[in-house]
Structure formats: C-alpha cells, structure tokens
Amino acid sequence: MHKPKTVVIALFDDVQLMDVAGPAEVLSVANALMDKPCYELHYFNLDGDHSPRTSAGVALDCKPPCEEVFREIDLLLIPGARDHIILKKIEQQDFMGRLQALVQRAKIKASICMGSFFLGELGLLDQRKVTTHWDGIDRLKCRYPMAKVQNNILYVNDGDIWTSAGIMSGVDMMLAMVMNDLGPQMALSVARVLVVYLFRDGGQAQFSAPIDFQSKVRDPGMLSLIAWLEANLNRDISVNEMAEESGNSVRSLHRKCLNAFALTPAQLLTKLRLERARSLLAQHELSIKNVATQCGFNQTGSFTKTFGKHFGVSPSAYRDRFFGHDESK
Incomplete structure (x- = not known):
C-alpha cells in the first residue's frame, strides 16, 4: 500500500461503542506498527454536527471530515446498535440520505453487528452472502x-460488501482486511498487540467452542471441566482424569457429555484440541509439529489425520487458505 487508504466510520447516537472502537483500534495499531500510516481514519456523524453519544454513554468527538475525504472512500465502516435503534434510524430520511451519499462513494462497504440492516435497507444485500449478530x-x-x-459465522465477504456478527467479530473482520492489505504477519502483529486470537476465520461459529460448551451445562463440575481442559490441552488427558476433575464417575461423565454435547468425553477433548489448533495455525513461526504438540497430539501424523477428518483439509492447507504463506521465508 503506497497511499493510505481513506477509511470513514459512520457514527450516530446510541451506536454500539465496541463496534466503533474495536475496528478503529485494529487500524490504529496497524498504522503504529508500519513505517508510515496505511489508513487515514475519519468519523462522520449521520445524525448531524453534534458529538454522538454511544450506547455506553461515551460522547465521541466527531469533527466533519473535509470535502476532499468524500470524493473517494476506500472503506466505509457502518457499526450497529440495539435493534430498536436501528429500526428507528432506517425510517429517518435525512439519516439514510447521508448514509447513502457515503455508500455511493465507497469502494468497500463493511458493517458490524446490526449495521447490516442499513446496507439491506439501501438494497446492497440482494443476492449477497451476509451475516449479522446472532440475535x-x-x-x-x-x-x-x-x-x-449465513447463520452463526463471524464475518463474510462477498465482493465489495463485508458483514460481521458484531462486537468482537468486528475486530476479526478488520484483522482479515489488514491481512489482505498488509499480509498475514502484520495482521498477526496487530493481533498480538491487542491480545486477541488470530485468526478466527469468518466461517467459525459466533460462539467459541469453550463458550458454546459451557453455555449448554449448568453443572458446576462440568463448567469447571471445560475450563480445566482449556488450560491443559498441551498434555495427555485420560477420561479418568476428566471424570475426577468434574466430580463424576466415568459412566456419569459419559452420560452427561452425551446429553449436553452429543459427544463422548474423548470426542469433547478432541474438539477442544482442534479448535485450539485452528488458532495456532495462524502463527507461521510454529511448525505443524509445534502446533500438534501444543494441542496435545503426540504425533504429527495423528494430528494431521484427525484435523483432516474434521475440517476436510490438512493443517498445512488450512493455514495456506486462511492465513497465507509466510512471507518471511
């Protein structure tokens, strides 16, 4: 990228704060890590000239960008809000007129959370793969x-339209855009600064596997088991250990796992290992053997076979597909 990309973030009263702050911080950190800025961030209040107040009560200092900015917008980010706010806004002609003027000048249009409804109201979602917050x-x-x-995915790109599930998945979407612009290593560096997982590809579920599993049980022992497994995925774990950790007999644990997750205890452990592996594959400095070891697989061959059975591709192919080749090699 030779010339900084012009990024405009649309604002309005009661906008979801994290929908704005998360993606903006990704681009801000990318700028800080580069020799020269790659993104020019501008903010535009669709509700007028005042400083909009977010859903969290934080007022955002928003000065109208100069006319030069609106001649060509490389990326327009449209955050979301609670559904009743969105439905109210799309009925306001002045509001939607200002948004449409921005959309017409933008090469890429991206929504976070319920911001997808604004794109839909402008007819931009027809025949496009899109997503939004699960609710x-x-x-x-x-x-x-x-x-x-698209149900239960983090984000999806279809041509010049990007949509995401919202809140933290807006960060995932922006990391994917940084990867497209600046390469996987820069995106990884940004993720490390922000202390977030890299990468959660867009097709992953909106709930991570541990959260999904924990949401399905109320038993304190089972909740504790999921957290314990997450903290010990790098070592051998027997079903007997799992039963002891959860305060159950092996038979009782087997029954509870089947009832809650439709998985045996061993299958539950494998699922968590593989989800960890998907995240670690983003780190090119880790060999496939290193990833396997950190996820508790003693043999690389066994890891490759298990990963391929679950995801339909080998770990190496998955890494190349979602995270690109390591440009440092």
Missing part, C-alpha cells in the same frame, strides 16, 4: 429475503 439473523432474513443470510 438479528431471523429478522435480517425476514426483512431482506433476497439476501443470502
């Missing part, structure tokens, strides 16, 4: 039946 999926399908709504 708004059914409403998005109903209101914009021509959109190809």
Whole structure:
C-alpha cells in the first residue's frame, strides 16, 4: 500500500461503542506498527454536527471530515446498535440520505453487528452472502429475503460488501482486511498487540467452542471441566482424569457429555484440541509439529489425520487458505 487508504466510520447516537472502537483500534495499531500510516481514519456523524453519544454513554468527538475525504472512500465502516435503534434510524430520511451519499462513494462497504440492516435497507444485500449478530439473523432474513443470510459465522465477504456478527467479530473482520492489505504477519502483529486470537476465520461459529460448551451445562463440575481442559490441552488427558476433575464417575461423565454435547468425553477433548489448533495455525513461526504438540497430539501424523477428518483439509492447507504463506521465508 503506497497511499493510505481513506477509511470513514459512520457514527450516530446510541451506536454500539465496541463496534466503533474495536475496528478503529485494529487500524490504529496497524498504522503504529508500519513505517508510515496505511489508513487515514475519519468519523462522520449521520445524525448531524453534534458529538454522538454511544450506547455506553461515551460522547465521541466527531469533527466533519473535509470535502476532499468524500470524493473517494476506500472503506466505509457502518457499526450497529440495539435493534430498536436501528429500526428507528432506517425510517429517518435525512439519516439514510447521508448514509447513502457515503455508500455511493465507497469502494468497500463493511458493517458490524446490526449495521447490516442499513446496507439491506439501501438494497446492497440482494443476492449477497451476509451475516449479522446472532440475535438479528431471523429478522435480517425476514426483512431482506433476497439476501443470502449465513447463520452463526463471524464475518463474510462477498465482493465489495463485508458483514460481521458484531462486537468482537468486528475486530476479526478488520484483522482479515489488514491481512489482505498488509499480509498475514502484520495482521498477526496487530493481533498480538491487542491480545486477541488470530485468526478466527469468518466461517467459525459466533460462539467459541469453550463458550458454546459451557453455555449448554449448568453443572458446576462440568463448567469447571471445560475450563480445566482449556488450560491443559498441551498434555495427555485420560477420561479418568476428566471424570475426577468434574466430580463424576466415568459412566456419569459419559452420560452427561452425551446429553449436553452429543459427544463422548474423548470426542469433547478432541474438539477442544482442534479448535485450539485452528488458532495456532495462524502463527507461521510454529511448525505443524509445534502446533500438534501444543494441542496435545503426540504425533504429527495423528494430528494431521484427525484435523483432516474434521475440517476436510490438512493443517498445512488450512493455514495456506486462511492465513497465507509466510512471507518471511
């Protein structure tokens, strides 16, 4: 990237603070890590000239960008808000008119969370693969039946339209954009500064495996087991140890796992190991053998076979597909 990309983040009253701050911080950190800025960030209040107040009560100092900015916008980010706020805004002609003026000048349009409804209202989601926050999926399908709504994924890109599930998945989407612009190693560096997982590819579920599993149980012993497994994935773990950690007999643990997760205890452990492996594959300095070892697989061959059985591709192919080749080699 020779010339900094012009990025405009649309704001409005009651906007979701994390939808704005998360993606903006990704680009800000990328700028700080480069010799010269790669992104020019501008903010535009669709509600007028005042400083918009976010859902968290924080007022954002928002000065109108100079006219030069609006001649060509490389990336327009449209954050979300609570559904009743979104539905109110899309009925306001002045608001939508200002947004449409920005959209018409933007090469790439990206929404975070329920911001996808704004794109839908402008007819930009027709025949596009899109997503939104899990709580708004059914409403998005109903209101914009021509959109190809994707269930339970973090983000998706279809041409010049990016949509994400919202809140922290907006960070995942921006990291993917940084990877496209500046390469996987820079995206990894940004993720490390922010202390977030890299990378969660867009097709991953909106709930991480540990959170998904923990949400399905109320038994304190089972909740403790999931956390304990996450902290010990790098070593051998027997079903007997799992039973002891959860305060159950082996038979009782087997029954509870089947009832809650439709998995045996061994299958539950394998699922958690593989989810950890997907995240570690983003780190090119880790060999496939290193990834296997950190996830508790004693043999690389066994790891490769198990990974391929679950995801349909080898660990190496998965790394190349989602995280690119290591440009340092």
